[in-house]
Amino acid sequence: MTDPRPYVLLSAAMSVDGRIDDSSPERLLLSSPEDFDRVDELRAQSDAVLIGAGTLRSDDPRLLVNAPARQARRKAEGRPEQPLRVVLTGSGDLDPARRFWHHGDARVAYAPDAATGALAARLGALAEVVGTGARLDPGAVLDDLGARGVRRLMVEGGGAVHTLFLTAGLVDEIQLAVAPFFVGDADAPAFVRPGLFPQDAAHRMTLAGTSALGDTALLRYLVARPPLTPADRRLLAEAVAESRLCPPSDTAYSVGALVVAEDGTELARGHSREGGDPKVHAEEAALAKIPADDPRLPGATLYTTLEPCSVRASRPTPCAQLVLASGIRRVVLAWREPALFVADCQGVELLEQAGVTVLECPELAAEARAVNAHLG
Numbered sequence: 001m002t003d004p005r006p007y008v009l010l011s012a013a014m015s016v017d018g019r020i021d022d023s024s025p026e027r028l029l030l031s032s033p034e035d036f037d038r039v040d041e042l043r044a045q046s047d048a049v050l051i052g053a054g055t056l057r058s059d060d061p062r063l064l065v066n067a068p069a070r071q072a073r074r075k076a077e078g079r080p081e082q083p084l085r086v087v088l089t090g091s092g093d094l095d096p097a098r099r100f101w102h103h104g105d106a107r108v109a110y111a112p113d114a115a116t117g118a119l120a121a122r123l124g125a126l127a128e129v130v131g132t133g134a135r136l137d138p139g140a141v142l143d144d145l146g147a148r149g150v151r152r153l154m155v156e157g158g159g160a161v162h163t164l165f166l167t168a169g170l171v172d173e174i175q176l177a178v179a180p181f182f183v184g185d186a187d188a189p190a191f192v193r194p195g196l197f198p199q200d201a202a203h204r205m206t207l208a209g210t211s212a213l214g215d216t217a218l219l220r221y222l223v224a225r226p227p228l229t230p231a232d233r234r235l236l237a238e239a240v241a242e243s244r245l246c247p248p249s250d251t252a253y254s255v256g257a258l259v260v261a262e263d264g265t266e267l268a269r270g271h272s273r274e275g276g277d278p279k280v281h282a283e284e285a286a287l288a289k290i291p292a293d294d295p296r297l298p299g300a301t302l303y304t305t306l307e308p309c310s311v312r313a314s315r316p317t318p319c320a321q322l323v324l325a326s327g328i329r330r331v332v333l334a335w336r337e338p339a340l341f342v343a344d345c346q347g348v349e350l351l352e353q354a355g356v357t358v359l360e361c362p363e364l365a366a367e368a369r370a371v372n373a374h375l376g
């Protein structure tokens with residue numbers, strides 16, 4: 001049994017025009033004193049508090065539970081006085097002279113594997129340095145924190161880190177404080193950067209509370225995490241690996257697909273243009289290998305790197321229809337079809353309308369897309 005990932009609470013303060021700082025070197029105080037007290041209480045309730053390297057550089061924060069009564073409460077509960085303090089970096093370029101490293105108890109820095117060696121040498125005993133694979137992977141960060149016993153994680157910014165966790169669908173709750181003024185500066189950091197967020201007009205968050213903290217409005221949102229399991233991610237990564245086997249094409253996507261029964265048995269896998277058939281799609285190739293009357297199909301999941309097609313020039317039956325005909329009721333995909341060969345792919349809509357559960361895994365979208373980088 002792997003340890004559970006922590007509950008992730010993202011807390012930030014922004015101006016009414018959506019900025020979390022201005023572009024001056026000094027840190028901008030957006031929160032009211034009452035709101036800063038909320039932040040202190042949230043830190044006290046958390047097992048770990050996390051920021052990005054940009055915030056470390058610009059704010060030089062200590063990131064501590066400040067109220068002595070809260071420190072004492074933690075101690076009385078048998079917890080360390082201060083939560084684990086966490087920094088994320090892509091480059092590994094973290095300055096050991098920052099205040100962050102010289103306060104509180106335990107500290108961890110996460111970085112892509114390639115950056116860990118130099119960073120560990122730089123930080124020495126100031127922090128543990130942990131690699132997250134080829135890239136800065138927020139899922140790997142949560143896995144590692146879970147294994148350290150972290151059950152509640154507070155993500156405290158800045159904008160790039162908010163974007164990293166939100167676009168990966170890894171946030172459970174947002175506490176967003178809105179300060180009653182404008183920053184009015186196009187160069188000032190925004191709450192989030194542009195990105196593909198699972199929460200859009202069609203997938204709205206739940207407003208769980210609003211309150212006034214001094215002159216600051218606190219909005220509390222519950223963010224439904226896409227119910228993907230670690231096994232789903234692993235199997236979808238297998239589908240991405242399968243997509244790398246596709247014979248190259250300048251006119252069609254390279255896609256990989258796996259069909260896996262409820263008990264984890266792989267029923268079939270397939271990839272685009274498999275076996276010399278220039279027209280076959282990955283889902284079609286995989287489904288063709290399973291007898292139509294296999295009783296495991298209704299409980300099975302289709303993992304595919306690209307949204308199943310809803311219209312198709314090459315063959316009469318699009319893949320979304322093939323999936324419906326197979327009886328499969330659950331589809332996990334990495335990447336929605338871009339409007340390159342088909343103006344508006346309706347594969348997800350078609351499946352959902354027929355009652356199939358469709359889950360997207362934005363964490364793997366970049367990898368699925370990379371296999372098709374030559375298509376632009």
Ligand SMILES: NC(=O)C1=CN([C@@H]2O[C@H](COP(=O)(O)OP(=O)(O)OC[C@H]3O[C@@H](n4cnc5c(N)ncnc54)[C@H](OP(=O)(O)O)[C@@H]3O)[C@@H](O)[C@H]2O)C=CC1
Pocket residue numbers: 011012013014019020021022027028030051052053054055056058059088089090091092093094136156157158159160161162164189
């Ligand atoms: N009002 C508020 O509530 C808060 C405001 N802030 C403000 O936010 C600003 C800082 O925000 P921002 O500049 O976005 O910095 P962040 O704190 O979000 O850190 C960004 C850094 O984290 C690493 N990183 C983040 N995402 C990735 C990724 N996908 N791949 C690789 N590395 C990644 C990089 O580190 P590296 O550069 O080492 O490669 C990147 O430069 C400051 O002005 C600060 O005052 C911050 C927190 C709260």
Ligand SMILES: Nc1c(N[C@@H]2O[C@H](COP(=O)(O)O)[C@@H](O)[C@H]2O)[nH]c(=O)[nH]c1=O
Pocket residue numbers: 011012013027028029030031035036039051055056059060061062063064156157
């Ligand atoms: N400016 C700002 C925040 N900034 C956050 O507070 C951190 C600094 O905390 P400390 O080390 O305790 O001073 C900083 O790194 C950033 O994450 N937070 C908020 O709730 N409201 C605000 O207006």
